Amino acid sequence: MPSKNIKKKPDINTELKIKSAARVVFQKKGYAATRTRDIAEEAQVNLALITYYFRSKEKLFQLIMVETLANFFQKLGLLFNDEASTLEEKVQLIAEKYTDLLLEDPEIPLFIMSEIRSHGAAVLKNIPVAGNIMQSVFMKQYKEAVQKGKIIQMEPIHFLINLLGLVVFPFVNSPTIKKVGDLTNRQFEQLMQERKKLIPVWINAMCHAR
Amino acid sequence: MPSKNIKKKPDINTELKIKSAARVVFQKKGYAATRTRDIAEEAQVNLALITYYFRSKEKLFQLIMVETLANFFQKLGLLFNDEASTLEEKVQLIAEKYTDLLLEDPEIPLFIMSEIRSHGAAVLKNIPVAGNIMQSVFMKQYKEAVQKGKIIQMEPIHFLINLLGLVVFPFVNSPTIKKVGDLTNRQFEQLMQERKKLIPVWINAMCHAR
DNA sequence: GTCTATAACGTGATAGAC
DNA sequence: GTCTATCACGTTATAGAC
Numbered sequence: 001m002p003s004k005n006i007k008k009k010p011d012i013n014t015e016l017k018i019k020s021a022a023r024v025v026f027q028k029k030g031y032a033a034t035r036t037r038d039i040a041e042e043a044q045v046n047l048a049l050i051t052y053y054f055r056s057k058e059k060l061f062q063l064i065m066v067e068t069l070a071n072f073f074q075k076l077g078l079l080f081n082d083e084a085s086t087l088e089e090k091v092q093l094i095a096e097k098y099t100d101l102l103l104e105d106p107e108i109p110l111f112i113m114s115e116i117r118s119h120g121a122a123v124l125k126n127i128p129v130a131g132n133i134m135q136s137v138f139m140k141q142y143k144e145a146v147q148k149g150k151i152i153q154m155e156p157i158h159f160l161i162n163l164l165g166l167v168v169f170p171f172v173n174s175p176t177i178k179k180v181g182d183l184t185n186r187q188f189e190q191l192m193q194e195r196k197k198l199i200p201v202w203i204n205a206m207c208h209a210r
Numbered sequence: 211m212p213s214k215n216i217k218k219k220p221d222i223n224t225e226l227k228i229k230s231a232a233r234v235v236f237q238k239k240g241y242a243a244t245r246t247r248d249i250a251e252e253a254q255v256n257l258a259l260i261t262y263y264f265r266s267k268e269k270l271f272q273l274i275m276v277e278t279l280a281n282f283f284q285k286l287g288l289l290f291n292d293e294a295s296t297l298e299e300k301v302q303l304i305a306e307k308y309t310d311l312l313l314e315d316p317e318i319p320l321f322i323m324s325e326i327r328s329h330g331a332a333v334l335k336n337i338p339v340a341g342n343i344m345q346s347v348f349m350k351q352y353k354e355a356v357q358k359g360k361i362i363q364m365e366p367i368h369f370l371i372n373l374l375g376l377v378v379f380p381f382v383n384s385p386t387i388k389k390v391g392d393l394t395n396r397q398f399e400q401l402m403q404e405r406k407k408l409i410p411v412w413i414n415a416m417c418h419a420r
Numbered sequence: 421g422t423c424t425a426t427a428a429c430g431t432g433a434t435a436g437a438c
Numbered sequence: 439g440t441c442t443a444t445c446a447c448g449t450t451a452t453a454g455a456c
Contacts, residue, residue: 014421032243033328036450046423051451107327113382114324117317118243121385133390157391157401158408165379170371172323172382175331180343181367191367198368202416209415224439246432256441261433 015053017043023064027111031061032118065115069127072108075101077129080136087141088204094138095167095199099192102171110172133160151207162206166199225263227253233274237321241271242328275325279337282318285311287339290346297351298414304348305377305409309402312381320382343370361417372416376409 021043025034036057040047054060079094102109116123124130133139134156142159145151170177170192178188231253235244246267250257264270289304312319326333334340343349344366352369355361380387380402388398 029328030240030242030324032240035448037448047450048424048452049422052421055451057450110323110327113320113386114240114327116385117320117324118239121389124386124389130386131389134392154408155401155404157387157393158405160390161380161383161387162376162412164383165375166372169375169379173371173374175326176323176334176340177367177371179331179334179341180370182344183367191365194365195368198364201419202372205415205419206412209411245430247430257432258434258442259440262439265433267432 014043014045014049017045018050018053018060019064021045022060023068026061026064027068027107030111030114030118065119065123066126068108069112069123069130072101072112073127073129077132077136080129080133080138083137087138087145088200090138090141091163091203092200094163095203096196098164098167099196102168103189103192106171106174109168113172152209154207159207163199163203166195166202170195224253224255224259227255228260228263228270229274231255232270233278236271236274237278237317240321240324240328275329275333276336278318279322279333279340282311282322283337283339287342287346290339290343290348293347297348297355298410300348300351301373301413302410304373305413306406308374308377309406312378313399313402316381316384319378323382362419364417369417373409373413376405376412380405 018039022039025038025042029038034057036050037047039060040050050057050060054063076098079090079097082090082093085093139156139160142156146153170188174188177183178185181187181191183191228249232249235248235252239248244267246260247257249270250260260267260270264273286308289300289307292300292303295303349366349370352366356363380398384398387393388395391397391401393401
């Protein structure tokens, strides 16, 4: 019988401490601007332990990158493939849950975009959901609605870009938006909360544009 | 009388060659991932000449950054403050000209966002238009139209986020979009051309959502 | 597993010949 | 102005004691 799962704090474990710290620092500064010393300090751990557990900065980065992408797209995939909801409900679901995800972890989209830019799009190769979004339940429902004449023709890829753009864009641009709109962090978050309800309305209107 | 303006090719000038190369490399890889050797190679110029003309990598970067921001926001500012056009016309103008700008120089938005992330939003301090967008002719016309009941109430900041997001988002995400939609570069550009005409229609629909 | 000390390397910057 | 050679430094990675 299993007997050693009495451990409570996960980050008492040095390896996990380093991994968490690496995630934070890499996501904030990007690969090139991150020094292993930053990670060691963030983890409050001796510098040499990074090599001991992960062999190299590059290896550690790959690990974080793959985990981040897989986790992120997996969550998106769940929303896009929910079987129980209608198209309209799924738009609401995506606007709400995706926004919640970004409110919790606002750095992720810009992190992913930046690293794709410098490391190349090859990082997306092995991520399952990234390539299958066009075949998701959500997109099938969308195409069906168009076919039935319930909403006007809009190329599925435009529809997807628009929905994701309305959700994600303010997060990747938050510094500029805060500056332009003279917003505190609190006010910015409030704005994102509002958008959770507004985006479905806007998307609906776009789908019925003349 | 001035007599020495017979020079033709601008990039025969070493200083300009370096500056152009630096702009290309910095915008593609970001400050931290760029080595001065990359710039020298791109400019096909000896490494030492970078220091000779620009003192340091940091100084050269600052120059490129300020020029890029000033030029970019100045062009945006012209669109937002055009006196001759109506609100509807300005939406069309922005969708079209801003898209053209990005088709020509697709790396700029992600470059700006990334460097703001690592260098801090302070880089926006001295850029005139960045802070004044909310007081532009365009935004004044928008608020007026809301007041007159011509379009439904939507917070000006939401309106701005939506318009800019619809234009810019596909460009900062082009690798993912090309992958997801299985698009060639040519097809992607075609898609952006379509959006120039569609975005005004969508924006209009959003402004009349129930 | 964790630490200190240091090796090995890459990169920004400079000196000095031409 | 341009080049070669090299320095100075910061960073990643490792050796070896504990």
